[in-house]
Amino acid sequence: MKILFCQPPVEDFYTTPDRHYPLGLISLAGYLKDLPVQCKIVDFLHTGERHTLSLPDNFNSVRQYLPYDTSPIKIFHTYYHFGYSWNKIESIFRNEMPDVIAISSLFYTYGHEVLQTVKIARKACPYALIVVGGQNVRDGLNRWQADIPADYLIMGEGEEPFRALVEYLLGRRNNPDKIPGLMIRKPGGFSASSLEQPCT
Secondary structure, three states, rough: EEEEEEEEEEOOOOHHHHOOOOHHHHHHHHOOOOOOOOOEEOOOOOOOOOEOOOHHHHHOOHHHHHHHHOOOOOOOOEEEOOOOOOOOOOOOHHHHHEEEEEEEEEOOHHHHHHHHHHHHHHHHHHEEEEEEOOOOOHHHHHHHHHHHOOOOEOOOOHHHHHHHHHHOOOOOOOOHOOOOOOOEEEEEEEOOOOOOOOOO
């Protein structure tokens, strides 16, 4: 089984490497080291690439103030896509063709980029299982449940639920409905586990 762990790009005025280090994905992959799986982490964000974008519509109410950013660092002047382009990301998914795609969702602000990454993953790898996890899943992505073409969402700490899910996929566990923090896509939306995963 091949698992591709992915950190989405971000779209913002600026970014800093220290707040986007993919430590959670590294931890998830390490938690599977004794299982018969092949893990690969792909950081779509820290690529050195930056593309200028038009300011999104949700900034319309403050658009008039942005040209007047006279601060020394002028971070609110130009809006960017940081990381690989969406076309490059689709190409990577097609080249990798993993069995499982695990996508990180850490910040409410970047929920759109997560959703776009999931949609591209689904288009490029229609038979892969897609899992989205991270601190933004519980409160941020819940509002987009109907639009997320993922198979599973993980709320709260991810190491144990993700490992349990992989064990289920490997045939070592019978019932994913009992995995704490796991939400499973079913007709009509996602169904949460009856067991709550602690939020830390």
